[in-house]
Amino acid sequence: MSTSARPGLRVSSGLTIPESELSWRFSRSSGPGGQGVNTADSRVELVWDAANSPQLSPVQRERILERLAGRLVNGVLTIAASEHRAQLRNREAARERLVALVAEAIRTPAPPRRPTKPSRGSKERRLKAKQRRTDVKQLRQRPRDV
Numbered sequence: 384m385s386t387s388a389r390p391g392l393r394v395s396s397g398l399t400i401p402e403s404e405l406s407w408r409f410s411r412s413s414g415p416g417g418q419g420v421n422t423a424d425s426r427v428e429l430v431w432d433a434a435n436s437p438q439l440s441p442v443q444r445e446r447i448l449e450r451l452a453g454r455l456v457n458g459v460l461t462i463a464a465s466e467h468r469a470q471l472r473n474r475e476a477a478r479e480r481l482v483a484l485v486a487e488a489i490r491t492p493a494p495p496r497r498p499t500k501p502s503r504g505s506k507e508r509r510l511k512a513k514q515r516r517t518d519v520k521q522l523r524q525r526p527r528d529v
Contacts, residue, residue, distance in 0.1 A: 392478055394485045400438060405481075406430045407474070412465040426465040429477040433485075434458020443489045450488040460484070 391401040412426035433439070433447050435458065454460060462484070464477040501509075 392482055394482050395489065397440075398438060398443065398485070398489065400431065400436070400481075400485070404431060404436055404438070409470065412473075423470070425468060425470045425473055426463065427470060427473040427477050429462045429464070429474075429481055431460050431481060432458060433460050447485065447488045451484065454484075 391399045392405070393399045406429075408428040408430065409424035410426045410428070411422075411424055433451070433455065434444070436444070439447065448455065448458065451460060460481070462477045462480050464473040464480065466476060467473050
C-alpha cells in the first residue's frame with residue numbers, strides 16, 4: 384500500500400494523523416508463522432510522536448498526554464502488533480489500535496453527575512420491601528412461648 388493512497392489515519396472528523404508523522408519498525412515475531420517465523424519480520428511497531436504533532440489542538444494534546452501518560456515515553460506513543468502471520472495484517476492491526484486509542488483519549492469527558500435525592504415514593508417502597516422481608520423471616524422462626 385502506498386502512502387499516496389492513504390493521506391493519513393482519520394481519528395475523528397477534526398483529526399487526521401498524516402502518514403509523515405508515523406514511523407514503523409519491523410522485527411521477528413514470536414507468534415504463529417510456521418517455518419517462516421524465523422526469517423520474516425512480521426512483528427510491527429507503529430511509533431507516533433503525540434507531544435510534537437502539529438495536527439493536535441492544545442486541548443487534544445493535553446488530553447492525550449494526560450490520559451495516555453502510562454503508555455507514552457517522552458511524548459511518543461508506540462503500538463506493537465504481532466498477532467497475525469502477515470506483516471501487512473499486523474500493520475493494519477496497529478493502525479486500528481492507534482486510531483482507537485487516540486479517539487478514546489481525545490473524547491470530551493462526560494458531564495459531571497448532578498447529585499439527586501431519593502424520592503419519597505422510592506423511600507417508602509424500599510421500607511415496605513424491607514418490612515416484607517422481615518415478616519417472611521419472622522414466619523420462618525420457631526414459635527416462641529410467651
